[in-house]
Amino acid sequence: MKILFLSLLSAVLFFQNGVAQVPRRVDISFLGDFRLFTQNIDGSIRKDKPTFQLAGFETYITGYLNPFGRGTFMIATHGHEFEVEEGYADINRLLPWGLSVKAGKYQVNFGRIALMHPHALPFMEYPIIERIYGGFHAYNDMGIQLNWMLPIETYANLSINVLHGDWLAHAQSGHIESEDIYGEYRGTSDPVFTSRFNIFTGLSERTNLDLGLSGLYGIYRGKDLVSSGGRDLHATMGCLDFKYKWRPNDYTALEIVGEGVVNHRQMPDNNPIDNWGMVTYANLKFRRNYNIGIKFDYAPGIFDYEGSFDWDYGPEYEYNNTRAGQFDDKNHTWAISAFGGFSLMEETTLIRFLVKYQDYIINDASSLNNTALTDKKAELLYATQLVFSLGPHKPHDF
Amino acid sequence: MFRKISILITILLLSFSNYGYAAKKVKVVASTTDIASIAKEIGKDKISISSLASGKSDPHYVEVLPSYMRKVSKADLYLKVGMSLDFWADLIIEGSRNSKLYIADCSDGITPLEVPKQQVDASMGDVHPEGNPHYQLDPENGHIIAGNIYKALVAVDPENDGFYKANLDAFNKKLDEKIKEWKQKAAPLRGMEVITYHKSWSYFSRAFGIKIIDTVEPKPGIEPTPSHTKELINLIKTRNIPLIIKEPYYSNRAPNTIARATGIKVLQLPPSVGGAESVNDYFALFDYLINSLLEVKEEA
Numbered sequence: 208m209k210i211l212f213l214s215l216l217s218a219v220l221f222f223q224n225g226v227a228q229v230p231r232r233v234d235i236s237f238l239g240d241f242r243l244f245t246q247n248i249d250g251s252i253r254k255d256k257p258t259f260q261l262a263g264f265e266t267y268i269t270g271y272l273n274p275f276g277r278g279t280f281m282i283a284t285h286g287h288e289f290e291v292e293e294g295y296a297d298i299n300r301l302l303p304w305g306l307s308v309k310a311g312k313y314q315v316n317f318g319r320i321a322l323m324h325p326h327a328l329p330f331m332e333y334p335i336i337e338r339i340y341g342g343f344h345a346y347n348d349m350g351i352q353l354n355w356m357l358p359i360e361t362y363a364n365l366s367i368n369v370l371h372g373d374w375l376a377h378a379q380s381g382h383i384e385s386e387d388i389y390g391e392y393r394g395t396s397d398p399v400f401t402s403r404f405n406i407f408t409g410l411s412e413r414t415n416l417d418l419g420l421s422g423l424y425g426i427y428r429g430k431d432l433v434s435s436g437g438r439d440l441h442a443t444m445g446c447l448d449f450k451y452k453w454r455p456n457d458y459t460a461l462e463i464v465g466e467g468v469v470n471h472r473q474m475p476d477n478n479p480i481d482n483w484g485m486v487t488y489a490n491l492k493f494r495r496n497y498n499i500g501i502k503f504d505y506a507p508g509i510f511d512y513e514g515s516f517d518w519d520y521g522p523e524y525e526y527n528n529t530r531a532g533q534f535d536d537k538n539h540t541w542a543i544s545a546f547g548g549f550s551l552m553e554e555t556t557l558i559r560f561l562v563k564y565q566d567y568i569i570n571d572a573s574s575l576n577n578t579a580l581t582d583k584k585a586e587l588l589y590a591t592q593l594v595f596s597l598g599p600h601k602p603h604d605f
Numbered sequence: 606m607f608r609k610i611s612i613l614i615t616i617l618l619l620s621f622s623n624y625g626y627a628a629k630k631v632k633v634v635a636s637t638t639d640i641a642s643i644a645k646e647i648g649k650d651k652i653s654i655s656s657l658a659s660g661k662s663d664p665h666y667v668e669v670l671p672s673y674m675r676k677v678s679k680a681d682l683y684l685k686v687g688m689s690l691d692f693w694a695d696l697i698i699e700g701s702r703n704s705k706l707y708i709a710d711c712s713d714g715i716t717p718l719e720v721p722k723q724q725v726d727a728s729m730g731d732v733h734p735e736g737n738p739h740y741q742l743d744p745e746n747g748h749i750i751a752g753n754i755y756k757a758l759v760a761v762d763p764e765n766d767g768f769y770k771a772n773l774d775a776f777n778k779k780l781d782e783k784i785k786e787w788k789q790k791a792a793p794l795r796g797m798e799v800i801t802y803h804k805s806w807s808y809f810s811r812a813f814g815i816k817i818i819d820t821v822e823p824k825p826g827i828e829p830t831p832s833h834t835k836e837l838i839n840l841i842k843t844r845n846i847p848l849i850i851k852e853p854y855y856s857n858r859a860p861n862t863i864a865r866a867t868g869i870k871v872l873q874l875p876p877s878v879g880g881a882e883s884v885n886d887y888f889a890l891f892d893y894l895i896n897s898l899l900e901v902k903e904e905a
Contacts, residue, residue: 299699362671407671457663
């Protein structure tokens with residue numbers, strides 16, 4: 208039914224675009240994500256077997272609403288259900304004093320990586336900390352965002368989000384692809400607040416540095432939920448991120464990106480949990496259409512694929528040993544990945560490669576699904592991905 | 606003591622008055638150096654002008670940097686190349702959050718070359734639906750660009766209409782004289798056959814009678830392929846084509862391969878102001894291009 212509805216919606220949009228008496232341009236893109244992978248994960252029915260997967264299909268619609276702002280929809284499926292990943296309006300050129308506003312469902316600017324959809328990242332999936340602290344779509348939520356460009360010579364932006372709180376609900380519940388675009392219930396209707404300050408500066412004609420500092424405060428589990436112990440439990444998070452870029456010429460660039468998250472959670476037993484995670488990667492783009500790089504992940508909890516049918520569906524499924532790694536301050540997951548990519552034509556076709564080695568540090572199995580687990584083998588994944596886009600939405604920014 | 610303080614206050618007041626005067630300049634940002642160069646001729650000291658793409662960078666691929674958004678946030682006027690060449694400018698303008706910005710498209714009134722006759726799709730490469738956007742390389746189009754800039758400046762600063770009009774007239778007069786000079790000087794180039802890397806030179810070749818036989822790119826924006834390179838080698842040998850023109854930002858790899866196989870000369874030419882050491886303005890650009898091509902012609 209939903210597929211039928213979306214097909215009709217797409218058809219109507221195309222029709223309007225083509226024959227309306229006063230056509231207003233709307234950019235529509237269809238983006239496919241096809242993968243071939245193999246892994247050596249014990250217990251997986253696909254161990255050491257080549258596996259094909261249509262990992263994602265996205266419809267991206269964007270256009271001006273008026274002279275001052277635009278509307279954007281991103282409707283996607285990752286295997287089973289269609290979902291409105293994003294649907295928002297932003298007003299950029301109406302408000303005074305360098306202000307802009309965005310409202311709807313969107314990727315929240317907590318750190319820098321979650322702002323991008325995975326196909327726009329140089330590797331294939333969100334880093335582990337995004338998945339642990341944010342869920343499958345990283346930091347995706349409904350709310351209102353106010354941005355202020357500071358009136359100083361250097362670019363500096365202060366952003367404040369007032370959010371519905373779905374992000375925290377998803378992450379803690381092990382959110383499975385939800386049909387419900389109106390969010391999940393956290394046991395409270397109080398909003399969650401996040402902010403980000405970032406500053407961008409040129410270090411020389413060919414190098415620049417972008418630094419960001421983000422914070423979050425809100426109830427992650429309200430007193431109406433049984434698991435809260437009868438009181439509102441708060442989450443406090445911080446994130447420091449940076450991006451250094453050296454661009455010796457138009458078609459060559461080295462970027463080094465890092466993001467570190469600290470997490471503090473109140474608990475029903477009055478013993479709060481503190482943990483942290485980080486990701487850093489270096490990506491070299493060269494000859495306009497190529498890139499190669501390396502990434503290091505370190506995250507709280509055991510984020511594994513054990514028994515998983517599809518390798519890229521992490522904490523949402525019950526196969527993981529930690530259902531909610533943000534509450535685990537004893538065990539850790541780390542991974543090192545090598546990746547590369549080649550674009551036949553920037554806007555339309557992208558081929559990527561990934562080799563990922565992932566290992567685990569288990570100090571205390573009491574918080575895991577499998578409480579008897581004391582040791583866990585490292586895992587190796589090889590994957591090839593084809594991302595193709597029909598329309599102006601680029602699969603990847605070279 | 607009192608005298609010293611008076612002098613100091615006077616200097617301070619003068620400084621503030623200078624600051625106030627400077628602040629009244631129309632702040633203009635242009636996508637490319639060519640547009641900026643012509644805007645400078647029209648606006649002279651009544652405007653402050655900067656461009657986002659440098660003369661050595663590929664205008665198709667300008668990185669959307671926050672620092673550009675900050676720059677445009679303070680501007681009164683943005684001058685676009687248009688015809689989808691500087692599509693990146695839209696993101697910068699949006700990110701600038703500048704509600705008072707006046708945006709002018711300098712391609713208004715240009716008669717475009719190579720407008721696709723069928724619906725554009727990716728099988729054609731990076732083809733612009735509005736036609737070839739490198740129109741600044743026909744000096745006759747300099748008049749149209751200057752006219753568009755004049756209209757935009759008057760829209761944001763009507764008080765100085767007379768000043769801008771006088772500068773426009775002076776620019777047009779000088780450009781007419783230079784076109785006459787360039788056409789005479791470039792007469793030996795008429796009929797010269799060349800290969801270009803990208804279709805940047807269509808307007809230039811039309812203006813000066815140069816024949817572009819093919820491009821190193823198999824299709825616009827598509828990297829050279831072995832099969833197309835082989836075809837080019839055969840073509841160059843058959844027709845005895847003497848020259849490949851390459852923009853500074855494209856790779857030397859394919860042109861050098863072709864040169865090794867055929868002996869053809871590869872000449873790096875800047876399609877924009879600032880693309881070479883002595884190319885400081887729109888007039889110097891054509892001086893440089895014509896002189897460089899004449900040197901090759903003489904060598905041949």
